[in-house]
Amino acid sequence: MTSPIHVTSEIGKLKTVLLKRPGREIENFTPDMMPRLLFDDIPYLPIAQKEHDYFADTLRDNGVEVLYLEKLAAEALDAGGDKVRDDFLEQMLTESGYAAGTIHDALKEYLDSMNNQDMVNKIMEGIRKNEVDFVPTDLVSAAETEGYEFYMDPMPNLYFTRDPSASIGEGLSINHMTFPARQRESLFNEIVIKYHPRFANKGVHVWRDRNHDTRIEGGDELVLNDHVMAIGVSQRTSADAIQDIAKSLFKEGHFDTVIAIKIPHNHAMMHLDTVFTMINYDQFTVHPGILGEGGHIDTWTITPGKNGELNLDHRTDLKQVLKDALKLDDLDLIPTGNGDPIIAGREQWNDGSNTLAIAPGVVVTYNRNYVSNDLLRKHGLKVLEVISSELSRGRGGPRCMSCPIVREDI
Ligand SMILES: NC(=[NH2+])NCCC[C@H](N)C(=O)O
Known part of the structure; x- marks a missing residue:
């Protein structure tokens, strides 16, 4: 081949x-x-x-x-199907510092509402705190991330x-x-x-x-x-x-x-x-x-x-x-x-x-x-x-x- x-x-x-x-x-x-x-x-x-x-x-x-x-990545997720998309997203969130927890869940929900191309673009662009509908209720999310504008940095x-x-x-x-x-x-x-x-x-x-x-x-x-x-x-x-x-x-x-x-x-x-x-x-x-x-x-x-x-x-x-x-x-x-x-x-x-x-x-x-x-x-x-x-x-x-x-x- x-x-x-x-x-x-x-x-x-x-x-x-x-x-x-x-x-x-x-x-x-x-x-x-x-x-x-x-x-x-x-x-x-x-x-x-x-x-x-x-x-x-x-x-x-x-x-x-x-x-x-950016196009190939979205097409790869289209071809891979739901499980591949989910694994990719979990891995990306983990490597962005959110393996689990309430911020992880909020980011996942936010990104999961998008089609593959929008999701890829969004991850690349970075995610600001003010675009995610999330109010921290636990100390880790409330205190440790205060004062920084991003949940996920741009690339x-x-x-x-x-x-x-x-x-x-x-x-x-x-x-x-x-x-x-x-x-x-x-x-x-x-x-x-x-x-x-x-x-x-x-x-x-x-x-x-x-x-x-x-x-x-x-x-x-x-x-x-x-x-x-x-x-x-x-x-x-x-x-x-x-x-x-x-x-x-x-x-x-x-x-x-x-x-x-x-x-x-x-x-x-x-x-x-x-x-x-x-x-x-x-x-x-x-x-x-x-x-x-x-x-x-x-x-x-x-x-x-x-x-x-x-x-x-x-x-x-x-x-x-x-x-x-x-x-x-x-x-x-x-x-x-x-x-x-x-x-x-x-x-x-x-x-x-x-x-x-x-x-x-x-x-x-x-x-x-x-x-x-x-x-x-x-x-x-x-x-x-x-x-x-x-x-x-x-x-x-x-x-x-x-x-x-x-x-x-x-
Ligand atoms: N192959 C290269 N010379 N790449 C340049 C990368 C520049 C980029 N700002 C970095 O520091 O990573």
Whole structure:
């Protein structure tokens, strides 16, 4: 059976992609909630949607089928039936802090009055206290939640579909994410894979599911070719999760190499794909800020060892490591902002390194990163710019905003 997921590179012609159109969740919060929700500002929703539609149209104009997470999730619940919907809702309430009790019951009743699409949208947008018909009568509900506006927080990061799951080969990882603000997101991906007619029982292999304590996010998971992956050791992805997924990939798939790349652990560079992306057979974007003296950075090339163990090779010359793993004579590492420290810092902040390749040498980028975009063109790439004033406020670019489902082989 051919799997409905097929991704054997970062650059093969993109055929199908998963997006999430920004909804009310991206404005349903106040500045004091921003750090916890991993946002740096509150986007202006109508413009953010316009920009996102432009992004989706750019992909469609280039022959890409665009799927929407919010739609697939509702369709998965439609297909799954009452029991699946109920289990999903219980799980979502539990992960939102209400496994049982009077607030649980009130939220359940409220959400249960909606059809699947409305319920999915509502969970994504967040639930404020003033919209639920509930007067607390016990001390826990009355005292412990006083002064906070929400029963269920919005999930503003959902439009970064890259992170909660990652397509790898004929399968995917459904991720246990790092921060509470994003941990519930991958529940949507899980129901889509389990129950949506397009994916359910179609031979999709789950390399690693969301039921783990160790953390990994798709922004760190780069499929370089059909047997080599690069995974960031980052603020969001831990070394033990990388070892775990490497074992699973080596055991049951066609992968034989995982290059773990250690990047700074901070908000601006939260994932490997904010500082490093593959854009052609032999071309990558790299933010100069991650390279130490002489262009060095810690990398560990992981390969299968004896008895299911892993072999490790620690090296610091990123260019040589990539050349060896990809069997290339030369490699073009293109520095964000052309290496100027001010421009590189600014354009990396606005995801100037976060390019989405839709074919070898053809990339989608934010228009605001004009220095990096010019440089990409000078290096021979075809650059399709998308508008980005509001979308960039969530700290993610075209690669983060897209989860490839099918790419042609390279
Ligand atoms: N793959 C990525 N770089 N995603 C960016 C995610 C940004 C989001 N605000 C977060 O902090 O999680």
